[in-house]
Amino acid sequence: MSIFAILQISYAETGFRKYAGEFMAIDVSARAQALGGAFSALSGDVYATFYNPAGLTQIQSTQIAFTHTQQFISSINYDYLGFAKPISDNKVIGFSVIRLGVDNIQDSRAAAILGSDGELLNIDFSKVDQFNSADYVFFVSLGTQVSQRFAWGLNMKLVRRDLADHNANGLGFDAGMRYTLNDRVKLSAMFRNITSTLIAWDTGEKELVSPTLRFGTSYYLPLPGLSSYLIPTVDVVMQTQGATNLATGGSDMISGAFGGELMMKETLALRGGFDELQRLNFGVGIRIPKISVDYSFTNYEDELGNAHRIGLMVDFGD
Numbered sequence: 001m002s003i004f005a006i007l008q009i010s011y012a013e014t015g016f017r018k019y020a021g022e023f024m025a026i027d028v029s030a031r032a033q034a035l036g037g038a039f040s041a042l043s044g045d046v047y048a049t050f051y052n053p054a055g056l057t058q059i060q061s062t063q064i065a066f067t068h069t070q071q072f073i074s075s076i077n078y079d080y081l082g083f084a085k086p087i088s089d090n091k092v093i094g095f096s097v098i099r100l101g102v103d104n105i106q107d108s109r110a111a112a113i114l115g116s117d118g119e120l121l122n123i124d125f126s127k128v129d130q131f132n133s134a135d136y137v138f139f140v141s142l143g144t145q146v147s148q149r150f151a152w153g154l155n156m157k158l159v160r161r162d163l164a165d166h167n168a169n170g171l172g173f174d175a176g177m178r179y180t181l182n183d184r185v186k187l188s189a190m191f192r193n194i195t196s197t198l199i200a201w202d203t204g205e206k207e208l209v210s211p212t213l214r215f216g217t218s219y220y221l222p223l224p225g226l227s228s229y230l231i232p233t234v235d236v237v238m239q240t241q242g243a244t245n246l247a248t249g250g251s252d253m254i255s256g257a258f259g260g261e262l263m264m265k266e267t268l269a270l271r272g273g274f275d276e277l278q279r280l281n282f283g284v285g286i287r288i289p290k291i292s293v294d295y296s297f298t299n300y301e302d303e304l305g306n307a308h309r310i311g312l313m314v315d316f317g318d
Contacts, residue, residue, distance in 0.1 A: 021193065021197065021207075021209030021210075023100045023135040023137075024098075024137055024157075024159070024192075024209065025212075026069075026078055026098075026100065027039075027309070028047060028050045028067055028080035028082075028096075028098055029043075029047040029050070029051070029065075029067060029080075029294070029311060030067060030283055030285075030294035030295055030296040030309040030310055030311040031047075031261075031269075031271065031283070031285055031294045031296070031311070032047065032051060033275075033281055033283065033296040033298065033307075033309050034259065034261075034271035034272065034273060034281050034282055034283025034284075034285075034294070034295075034296035034297075035233055035257075035259030035260070035261060035271055035272075035273040035281070036257040036258060036259040036273025036274045036275040036276075036279075036281050037235065037257045037259075037273070037275050037276065038216065038233045038234055038235040038257040038258050038259045038273055039051045039052075039216070039233065039235070040052045040176070040188040040189075040190045040214050040215075040216035040235055041178065041186045041187060041188035041216035041217050041218040041233060041235075042055075042186070042216070042218045042231065042233050042261075043055035044058030044059070045058070045059060045063055045065070045084075045313060045315075046059065046063040046064065046065045046082040046083065046084040046094060046096070046313060047065060047080075047082060047313075048084070048094070048141070048143065048153070048176075049082050049084065049094040049095070049096040049139045049141040049155065050080070050082075050096065050098070050139065051190070052153065052176035052177075052178060052188055052190045052216075053094070053141040053142065053143050053153025053154055053155050053174065053175075053176050054143050054144075054151040054152050054153035054176040054177050054178035054188070055143065055151075055153070055176070055178055055188075056084055056092040056093075056094050056141060056142075056143030056153055057090070057091075057092055057143040057144065057145040057151040057153070057178070059084050059085075059086060059092050059143075060086065060317055061085075061086065061315055061316050061317030061318070062083075062084070062085045062086075062315075062316040062317075063082075063083070063084050063085075063313060063314065063315050063316070064081075064082065064083050064084075064313070064314050064316075065080070065081070065082045065311060065312065065313040065314070066079070066080065066081050066082075066311065066312050067079065067080040067309060067310070067311035067312075068309070068310055068311075069307060069308070069309040069310075070307065070308045070309075075102050075103075076100070076101075076102050077099075077100075077101055077102075078098070078099070078100045079098065079099050080096065080097070080098045080311075081096060081097050082094065082095070082096035082097075082139075083095050083096065084141075090144060090145040090146075091142065091143065091144050091145075092142070092143045093140075093141065093142055093143075094139070094140075094141035094142075094143070095138075095139065095140060095141070096138075096139045096141070097136060097137065097138050097139070098136070098137045098139075099134060099135070099136050100134070100135045101132065101133060101134035101135070102132070102133045102134075103132045103134075132162065132164075133162065133163050133164070134161075134162045135159075135160075135161050135162075136159070136160040136161075136162075137157050137158070137159050137160075138157065138158040138159075138160075139155050139156070139157050140155070140156045140157075141153060141154070141155045141156075142154050148180075149179055149180045149181075150177070150178070150179050150180075151177070151178045151179075152175070152176065152177050152178075153175070153176045153177075153178075154173065154174070154175055154176075155173060155174035155175075155176075156171075156172075156173055157171070157172045157173070157174065157197075158170070158171060159171070159172065159197065159199055161199065161201075166201060166202055166203055167201070167202055168199050168200060168201040168202065168207070169199070169200060170197050170198055170199030170200065170207070170209075171197065171198070172193050172195070172196075172197030172209065173193070173194050173195055173197075174190065174191065174192045174193065174194065175190075175191045175194050176188065176189065176190045176191070177189045177190075183220070184219055184220040184221070185217065185218070185219055185220075186217065186218045187215075187216070187217050188214075188215070188216040188217070189213070189214070189215055189216075190213070190214040190215075190216070191211060191212075191213050191214075192211065192212045192213075192214070193209045193210065193211045193212060194211055195211075196208055196209060196210055196211060197209035210239070210240050211240045212237060212238070212239055212240065213237075213238045213240065214235055214236070214237050214238070215235065215236045215238075216233065216234065216235040216236075217233070217234055218231055218232070218233040218234075219231065219232050219233075226264065227264070227265045228262060228263060228264040228265065229262075229263050230260060230261070230262050230263075231260065231261045231263070232258070232259070232260045233258065233259055233260070233261070233273075234256065234257070234258040235256065235257045235258070236254065236255075236256050237254070237255045237256065237257070237276060238253065238254050239253045239254070239255075255276040256276065257273065257274060257275050257276050258273060258274060259271065259272060259273020259274070259281070260272060260273065266287060267286065267287055267288070268284070268285070268286060268287075269284060269285035269286075269287070269294075270284060271283045271284065271285065271296070275298075279298060279299070279300070280299070281296060281297065281298050282296070282297055283295050283296030283297060283309075290314060290315050290316070290317070291312070291313070291314055291315075292311075292312070292313040292315075293310075293311070293312055294310070294311045294313075295308070295309070295310050295311075296308075296309045297309075
């Protein structure tokens with residue numbers, strides 16, 4: 001079972017689950033993770049399908065990207081695949097999918113040999129079965145450039161959750177905006193799950209993902225003497241329903257993340273940042289013509305271990 005499925009807690013009266021959408025909040029970009037997730041204003045490539053669909057408008061040609069994350073213990077995998085393409089002078093469409101899954105989980109419930117008072121005496125290993133747990137989110141995204149400074153975007157996302165013999169389906173929407181204040185400053189707003197995302201299980205149980213509002217800003221600081229530039233970036237996150245954010249321990253309605261990227265000669269990037277739990281993240285990136293490769297590392301400092309994320313993006317422009 002995924003770590004988030006294990007940690008879900010039910011509302012006693014409403015029948016909805018808290019933390020239901022945590023698997024949809026994990027960073028999909030190694031670059032973004034290295035910046036602590038402070039990426040809503042900076043996102044301007046295919047990964048904008050996740051971070052802020054308004055950022056898709058910065059794309060000039062077709063892009064594809066893949067990211068793999070070894071999340072927590074080695075058996076939990078998190079993957080992202082994205083595609084984006086301009087369809088007119090001011091519109092870009094994107095498609096992407098994320099998967100968080102654990103395969104071949106041992107199920108010994110039918111193999112237990114119990115005593116007369118219900119105590120476990122032994123296990124019949126011939127009856128041990130296996131099952132999979134997987135969460136999927138499919139995004140259809142559109143970014144529109146309204147003016148030279150202002151862009152907006154929308155996501156429609158389809159949610160699918162599979163756990164052994166049971167499954168759930170859901171539908172949600174995101175909206176994002178991006179404003180270029182000047183050549184150096186960008187501002188953004190990202191409204192996730194704007195109508196709340198309802199996920200319904202075949203058992204009749206329901207999960208509700210509440211809206212989250214994210215404000216971001218980034219600043220471009222050229223370093224001409226070094227043929228480099230520095231970009232500090234900040235995100236402020238507001239939960240619309242208290243105690244529903246597992247990332248902040250379920251207690252903070254307002255949290256923040258910030259990071260910085262040093263790009264040297266448009267080839268090598270060094271990144272670092274603090275996420276919403278104030279954990280230190282860091283990473284590197286390499287750009288060569290048409291290809292970007294990024295890596296990030298997060299140390300969770302507990303039994304969950306470390307998270308390594310590596311991503312590849314290809315731009316098919318001239």
